[in-house]
Amino acid sequence: MKFDGKVIRYQDNVDTDVIIPARYLNTIDKKELASHCMEDLDSTFGERVKSCSIIVAGNNFGCGSSREHAPLAIKESGVSLVIAKSFARIFYRNAINIGLAIFECPEAAEGISDGDEIAADSDTGVIKNLTTGAEFKTKPFPEFIGKIIADGGLIESIRKGSVK
């Protein structure tokens, strides 16, 4: 799969409480969750995400609560890819399970700034910073993970028979 877009850059330890505060967890409606995404961390996110489709962050992205509402809110906001130096383990699983593409790539996370235009390919693992010309390489998705993301999540994949 190919991803391209403008970047919103965050720091280390972006936790799931700021991605989607618990006070909004009385709903499972994806649109409603997306409307509050990141609001305690970055009040400009809702506006910026209209023109930026990629989040780049530091270490331990998605730490804290296991709420799947967090990757759901990010995906529903229109973000197609999250690149980080590292991810918290439950967030990592949840993102794949709901079909949100994520790349763990410390070099790319270091070499990409807020507002940069980037292009990434999950089949080759190549991430290009079109603004600076820098290029980074990460591991491509294993085949089954690629299928889950392409199908839109684990449940869809099981239904379609791509994951058995």
Added chain:
Amino acid sequence: MAMTMTQKILAAHAGLDKVEAGELILVNLDRVLGNDITSPVAIREFNKLGFDSVYDIDRVTMVMDHFAPNKDIKAAIQCKMCRDFCNEKHVTHFYDVGNMGVEHALLPEKGLVVSGDVVIGADSHTCTYGALGAFSTGVGSTDMACGMAIGKAWFKVPSAIKFVLKGKLSKHVTGKDVILHIIGKIGVDGALYRSMEFTGEGVSALSVTDRLTICNMAIEAGAKNGIFEVDEQTLSYVAEHSDRKPVVYKADEDAEYDEVIEIDLSKVRPTVAFPHLPENAKTVDEITEDIKIDQVVIGSCTNGFYENIKEAAEIIKGRKVADGVRAIIIPATQEIYMRAMKEGLLADFIEAGCAVSTPTCGPCLGGHMGILAPGERAVATTNRNFVGRMGDPTSEVYLASPAVAAASAILGKIASPEELD
């Protein structure tokens, strides 16, 4: 190849003689847990899968604890969705208002987890049951849905950090101080993707409650699970609460660890984690300025156990909560609440000017029952102090033990229980 304790449990549940770190395996689940926040998403996904029934009506477990008793209409609808699902699928272990408790205090008490089990829960603090020598870990709602359907989950076998405990805790120092000390040392991603295995002669000096508190916060160091070696205390706790037979796994003598960290329990001091990360740990001796507070919360899956409520009551009894401080006490389960009531502890709290609540996760995650206004400050025995965790994004949460929280309620500022001795 030699295996860690966690690896042995995972291998046995995958039907394999041995596993090694990094291997992807499919594991049979002894229990699949969800709460009123995460289960509705899991139910939506489960229904898409097209299964008529859950894999085992006695192993799927749902606890209405986060926004229960229902905080608003939407929360009521979510609890109803769980209730209807459990009724329709004949789920045995559905815990609702009247018999529920904060899930990770409730499951050990009800005997639903024994040593050697593999448990997944759609709640990050599911790692608590490692205290009983089980492998337990938090997952998301989709994993819960698949677990409810087929009774299996995939895992990457973790490597581990070994914590060798020695010595005994001093007066007023508890499991909470130990885990805050450890997270302060290794950081909020210090054990990322890995197991934290606790062993050494110091283990036997820790109560089961202290161990539950320590494993509960393994996730705050990024760990996949926290786990304690099983001893006589574990086995008598399990025997007292469950009819099921525990299976005891022990790490191989020559198991490989990424790191070995020695902790001298006698040197751990009462410790407080400052906003906005659990790794911002300071001992009470390092706090030099007066930090005035507006609220104290004593409870949660970390510190709402009987032993914790008793520790707090011993400090608060016969004293008064400081002017301008709201002190909220939440025993974690109905059984703990009842015992505290019969022993007069609840009266001690109420006479001191505390509010005592029925079990709920409420304030810990900023849901209800104690939300902070802009700029307000709380000392809480909970597990997270992220931005906005207990209310307004400009409010602050300081994490501490029940003894520190109780002393702080009396003195109106962050305080050591030693100041009241």
